[in-house]
Amino acid sequence: MSTATTHDEHHDHGAPSGLMRWITxxxxxxxxxxxxxxxxxxxxxxxxxxxVIRAELFQPGLQVVDPxxxxxxxxxxxxxxxxxxxxxxxxxxANWQIxxxxxxxxxxxxxxxNWSFWILxxxxxxxxxxxxxxxxxxxxxxTFYAPLSTTFAPASTDFFIFAVHMLGFSSxxxxxxxxxxxxxxxxxxxTLMKMPLFVWTWFITAFLLIAxxxxxxxxxxxxxxxxxxxxxxxxxxxxGDPVLFQHVFWFFGHPEVYIMILPxxxxxxxxxxxxxxxxxxxxxxxxxxxxxxxxxxxIVYAHHMFTTGMPVAGELYFMYATIxxxxxxxxxxxxxxxxxxxxSMTFETPMLWAIxxxxxxxxxxxxxxxxxxxxxxxxxxxxxxxxxxxxxxLVTGALFxxxxxxxxxxxxxxxxxxxxxxxxxxxxxxxxxxxxxFFPQHFIGLAGMPRRIPDYSLQFADWNMVSSLGGFAFGxxxxxxLFIIIKTIRGGKAAxxxxxxxxxxxxxxxxxxxxxxxxxTAPEVR
Amino acid sequence: xxxAEQAAANRKVVKRLTIAAVAMFGFGFALVPLYDVFCxxxxxxxxxxxxxxxxxxxxxxxxxxxxxxxxxxxxxxDLPWEFKPMVKKVKVHPGxxxxxxxxxxxKTGNQIAGQAVPSLAPGLAAKYFNKTECxxxxxxxxxxxEGKQMPLRxxxxxxxxxxxxxxxxxxxxxxxxxxxxxxxxxxxSAQLDSIL
Ligand code: HEM
Ligand SMILES: [Cu+2]
Numbered sequence: 142m143s144t145a146t147t148h149d150e151h152h153d154h155g156a157p158s159g160l161m162r163w164i165t166x167x168x169x170x171x172x173x174x175x176x177x178x179x180x181x182x183x184x185x186x187x188x189x190x191x192x193v194i195r196a197e198l199f200q201p202g203l204q205v206v207d208p209x210x211x212x213x214x215x216x217x218x219x220x221x222x223x224x225x226x227x228x229x230x231x232x233x234x235a236n237w238q239i240x241x242x243x244x245x246x247x248x249x250x251x252x253x254x255n256w257s258f259w260i261l262x263x264x265x266x267x268x269x270x271x272x273x274x275x276x277x278x279x280x281x282x283x284t285f286y287a288p289l290s291t292t293f294a295p296a297s298t299d300f301f302i303f304a305v306h307m308l309g310f311s312s313x314x315x316x317x318x319x320x321x322x323x324x325x326x327x328x329x330x331x332t333l334m335k336m337p338l339f340v341w342t343w344f345i346t347a348f349l350l351i352a353x354x355x356x357x358x359x360x361x362x363x364x365x366x367x368x369x370x371x372x373x374x375x376x377x378x379x380x381g382d383p384v385l386f387q388h389v390f391w392f393f394g395h396p397e398v399y400i401m402i403l404p405x406x407x408x409x410x411x412x413x414x415x416x417x418x419x420x421x422x423x424x425x426x427x428x429x430x431x432x433x434x435x436x437x438x439x440i441v442y443a444h445h446m447f448t449t450g451m452p453v454a455g456e457l458y459f460m461y462a463t464i465x466x467x468x469x470x471x472x473x474x475x476x477x478x479x480x481x482x483x484x485s486m487t488f489e490t491p492m493l494w495a496i497x498x499x500x501x502x503x504x505x506x507x508x509x510x511x512x513x514x515x516x517x518x519x520x521x522x523x524x525x526x527x528x529x530x531x532x533x534x535l536v537t538g539a540l541f542x543x544x545x546x547x548x549x550x551x552x553x554x555x556x557x558x559x560x561x562x563x564x565x566x567x568x569x570x571x572x573x574x575x576x577x578x579f580f581p582q583h584f585i586g587l588a589g590m591p592r593r594i595p596d597y598s599l600q601f602a603d604w605n606m607v608s609s610l611g612g613f614a615f616g617x618x619x620x621x622x623l624f625i626i627i628k629t630i631r632g633g634k635a636a637x638x639x640x641x642x643x644x645x646x647x648x649x650x651x652x653x654x655x656x657x658x659x660x661x662t663a664p665e666v667r
Numbered sequence: 668x669x670x671a672e673q674a675a676a677n678r679k680v681v682k683r684l685t686i687a688a689v690a691m692f693g694f695g696f697a698l699v700p701l702y703d704v705f706c707x708x709x710x711x712x713x714x715x716x717x718x719x720x721x722x723x724x725x726x727x728x729x730x731x732x733x734x735x736x737x738x739x740x741x742x743x744x745d746l747p748w749e750f751k752p753m754v755k756k757v758k759v760h761p762g763x764x765x766x767x768x769x770x771x772x773x774k775t776g777n778q779i780a781g782q783a784v785p786s787l788a789p790g791l792a793a794k795y796f797n798k799t800e801c802x803x804x805x806x807x808x809x810x811x812x813e814g815k816q817m818p819l820r821x822x823x824x825x826x827x828x829x830x831x832x833x834x835x836x837x838x839x840x841x842x843x844x845x846x847x848x849x850x851x852x853x854x855x856s857a858q859l860d861s862i863l
Contacts, residue, residue, distance in 0.1 A: 212798045249677045313688050321680040325673055355688050359695025374699060378743065378841030385702050389695060452709070452791060 144611050146599035153316065164259070167251035168657060174554070175258050176233030177547075183225030183265060184540075185623070189617050190218040195209035195578075198605050202296060208609040211595035212280035217272065219283025220301075223401070224308045225265055229534065231404040232257075232315050232544045235343045237554060239319060241648035241655060242337045244328025244664045251568045257314040264307035265327045271297035282593055284394065287375035287386040291367045302361045308441075309354040313535045316347035316354075323347075327360075328647070330666035334428070338421065339644055341428050342407030345435045349396050349403070354437075355392040360386065387446050395442035402502075402534060403431060405542030406473055409495050411646075412549050413477050417484030417490035418643040423476040430469035430476075437466045463513035467506065474503055489641070490564030494545030497572050504532030508583070523593075526586025532579045544622070556654030557633030563625050570618040577611030600616075675820050684737035687861040697826040715787050715836070720764075723799045723822040735825065739837035740769060746781050746842040747774045748809070753816065763827040769802060772814035780808040787834045795824035796834060805823075806843045 157165075166172060180437060193214045197205045206214070215548070248254050260622070271278035276295030279285065290298060323344045336344075363374040363386075373379025375386045375637055406427075414421045421427065444463040477499050486492070508530040512518045521527060552558050581604035586592075590601045597605065636653035647666070651659045706714065736759060745777035753768040773779055783803040787793040798804075802817035807814065823834075 172680070192787075249673075253837070317681055317684045317688075320684060321677045324680055325676045351684055351688050352691055355692035356695040356698075359692050359698075363696070363699075379780055384701070385699065388702060392695075392698065450788075450790065514839065584694050 165255070167247070167255050169225065169240050169251070169254065170657065172248075172254050172654060173233045173235075173237030174257050176229050176236055176261075178225050179258070179261055179265070180230030180233055180543075181623070181626070183221050183229070184619065187218050187221035187226055188270070188619055190214045190221065191612065192616050194218060195609040198597070199609040200606065201597050201599055201602050203596055208594070208595045209277055209280055209499050211346060212282075212593065213272065213278045215593050216279050216282055216285075217268070218571060220268060220279075221265075223283060223397070224305075225261075225268075227401045227539050227543070228308075228312065229261060230347075231343075231401070231539075232312075234339075234404065234408070234543065234546050234550075235315075235319055238550065238648060239322055239340055239343060240326070241553075241651065241659060242340050242646055243323065243326065243331050244647045244660045244666065245326035246287040246658065246661050246663075247326075248318050249326050250318045253314050254318055257311045257318065260311040260314075261308050264304045265313065267300050267307070268304040271300050272351075274300070275555075280426060284390060285364070286390070287364065287367070287383045291364055291375055294368070299365065302365050305361045306358055309358045312350050312354050319347040320351075321595070327608060328660065328663040328666050333542055334425065335666065337407075338410035338424070338427055339404070339407035342403045342410075342431050346403045349400050349435050349438070349617045353393040353396045353400075356389065360389040360393065363389070371379065376651050384446075384449055387449060388443070391442040391445045392439075394445065396438045397471060398531070398534070399434060399438045401539045403435065405502075405539045408542040408546045408549075409477060409498050410473075411493050412495040412545055413480050414497075415549075415641050415643045415645070416445075416489060416495075417481045417486050419480055421476065422482075423472070423480035426472055427476055429501075430472040433469045434466060437462065437469070441466060444513055444515075444518070447515045448522045460513060460515040467510055467513075470506055474499060474506075487642075489548075490559065490561055491545045491549035491641075493568045493572075494541050494548060498541045499566070500546065501533055501537030501541070501572075501576075505535075507528055508533065521586065522588040523591055524594055525582040525590045527583035528592050529579050529586055532582070536579070537575055541571075547626075549641075550648075551629055552636035553648060553651075553653050553655055555630055555633075556636055557629050558636050558640075559629045560624065560633065563621075563628070567618060567622055567625060568619065572619060574611045574614035578608055578615050579611070581605075581608045581611075610625040670843050674858050689705055698723060709740045710808055715785050717801075717804070718797040718799060718822075720799040720820075723797065723820075725762050726762040726822060726825060728760050729825045730760055732761055732825075733758050734761060734831070735833040736765075736821075736823070736829065737833065737835040738767065738769070739835055741837065743839060743840040746779070748772060748779070748781060748840060749814075752840075759823060761823045761827055764799065764820060764822045766800075766820045768816045768818055770814065770816050771802075771807065771809065771839065773809035773812060776811040779809060780806045780843040781840045782806050783838045783840045786837050786839070788837070789831065792827060792831045792834050795827040795831075796836070797822055797824060803838065819844050 163171065163175060166175075182382050193206060194211070197203070197211055233306040236248065239245075273295040273525055274295070275296060278297055279290070279294065279301045281289035281294055285301075295583040323336070323340060363372070367374050367376060367381075375383050375588075377383065410421055410427060440575075441459060441462045443451065443455065443459040447459070451459075477495075488496075508526065512521050512527065512530060548559055585601045585604045585608075588601065590597050638652050639649045640653060641649075647660075647664060648655075650664065735756055737756040738754065740750045740752055742750045743747050749770075749772040751770055753770055757763050757765060757767060771781070785801070785803050787796050798819065798821045800818055800820040802819065807815075807817065821836075
């Protein structure tokens with residue numbers, strides 16, 4: 142804070158002004174804001190790539206882009222959305238909310254927090270810069286299977302590898318910070334089992350990140366040495382094995398999908414009780430369900446590899462283990478539903494997103510179960526059915542939860558209520574178009590259309606066109622969202638401290654907008 | 668908590684979690700040998716075995732049983748060679764030592780070295796399939812336009828599970844680092860041990 146040259150008129154210290162405020166900031170609210178903006182910009186960039194994909198798939202044949210560029214788009218879209226939009230977005234929410242929700246003045250390690258964020262724009266730029274390099278950007282899919290990503294990849298892949306290393310550093314530092322904050326900064330009386338569920342889910346997610354981001358770093362390091370230093374981890378010619386890559390990748394990859402969804406579970410567990418005006422049903426079972434999902438996520442990863450020729454015993458084990466994950470997941474869905482049961486519900490915008498989450502995430506969970514059945518997955522694997530599955534859990538799951546979180550907490554962040562009318566337009570526009578976009582992909586997937594292919598045979602044409610139309614509409618809805626965000630920052634009905642009638646929790650005890658410094662003397666939690 | 672206590676507590680957390688992260692980075696690499704050991708014990712990734720000729724001849728031949736062995740050949744796209752089995756398949760008794768040949772021909776005007784990597788399907792049969800001699804034990808080097816027949820001597824272990832009647836042995840030839848002159852066919856043992 143040494144750069145602060147002016148004191149503003151409030152009693153407490155306000156934010157220093159100018160660009161340096163953002164570069165040197167160690168304030169959790171500033172950093173949260175930076176993360177959220179970064180995530181939103183990445184969402185728009187990744188979204189633009191999705192528009193290219195849907196434009197090409199609008200009709201059979203090759204119209205818009207050449208196949209290599211198409212593959213670059215699917216790859217970069219996936220990478221940007223996973224590592225640029227969803228993960229940083231969730232970290233942004235954590236930065237803003239965790240200190241406010243546990244009554245802490247800031248994150249435990251504010252300087253490291255600054256670093257965790259500022260690595261990201263560099264990593265993101267490096268990743269995007271590969272698009273302009275000779276030979277094009279990575280085109281091997283977001284799962285970057287060897288040998289596509291080693292022997293047959295463009296030179297720019299080394300930049301991709303370095304970007305993944307940096308993203309990993311950022312995530313690990315962010316996670317250490319969250320764990321330290323939760324362990325050491327809780328207000329007196331805030332026992333672990335009194336923590337809001339959003340804090341719990343992030344606490345568990347942080348452990349997952351620390352466990353698997355280094356494994357991802359290991360995988361890309363092996364790629365790097367295979368590519369440049371003559372090792373053969375993944376090359377059969379030198380005694381390695383390309384299937385080994387898939388094991389290492391999915392050891393990271395499956396927990397990764399839970400990293401993206403657990404904080405979303407936390408958000409939903411905050412929103413629903415507020416608008417149902419009831420306490421969350423089964424709080425402790427929610428905590429245990431989250432922990433067991435996290436644990437199980439390590440021992441099911443090979444359900445992504447059913448078609449690699451695993452022995453039957455392996456298929457059976459991974460099939461049963463995968464299906465077991467549905468139990469704690471169902472506990473959560475059940476608890477959300479039970480929270481709404483006989484509640485005095487109202488349907489403000491955040492609640493709409495939360496309810497949509499419960500419905501649509503569950504559809505994704507069901508298709509997950511279908512694919513978890515090893516013999517059935519032989520048909521679904523690498524088709525659009527998979528694409529439909531993970532977009533239901535990630536778009537109508539993780540992303541919807543983040544948008545819901547925005548509508549829920551934005552009054553606290555900005556001091557302005559978000560227009561209910563615009564919010565509802567955004568909601569209905571998105572929820573209808575997203576289903577037009579992804580639901581038909583179940584049909585074309587079951588009919589056998591492979592994923593990651595720029596052209597397709599004629600019988601898939603109709604549903605692809607429908608899906609593309611839904612895609613364009615959904616994309617446009619998010620530009621409308623940008624308009625809503627800017628409008629709300631600029632002005633709007635003043636928000637009270639409590640904001641929502643049914644809201645409980647420490648974050649609703651501070652004024653709106655939350656002052657630059659909060660809880661400098663710790664609140665007492667009964 | 669006082670500020671000093673707080674800082675100490677934070678340092679402890681940072682230290683432990685950093686160690687955990689570094690350990691997990693190591694674990695990622697440990698997966699490589701673990702994977703090999705796991706495949707070795709279970710024999711599930713089609714890696715065939717190598718035994719001495721005496722040991723092979725010492726096995727009792729199971730005259731009542733026939734196993735079909737099919738031979739396949741693939742050339743990696745970076746190796747301009749022709750490569751094929753001389754016979755498509757043979758029927759053998761378990762325990763019987765059999766010799767067949769593959770043929771490879773260098774289609775270019777340069778000396779090129781290649782390394783063949785075997786894989787057996789079904790994977791679970793791999794540990795019952797042993798070779799006493801194979802062109803895959805060493806690098807093969809072919810001069811411009813040179814073609815050669817390469818021997819493969821194998822024996823199917825009589826302990827092969829009853830339900831297996833047919834196995835497919837497939838070789839993929841990859842381009843290898845050129846072998847130094849005069850050291851032709853010498854094996855780069857560390858690397859090859861991990862293949863075979
Ligand atoms: C009930 C819970 C779930 C089950 C049983 C399940 C099962 C599966 C299975 C078996 C596959 C592999 C299909 C194949 O490639 O053939 C898969 C793919 C995938 N799942 Fe799930 N899943 C579940 C929940 C989730 C969640 C919560 C997320 C993320 C938030 C997620 C994200 C993904 C992704 C991204 C892929 C595709 C990976 C790729 O690109 O190949 N899943 N799921
Ligand atoms: Cu998975």
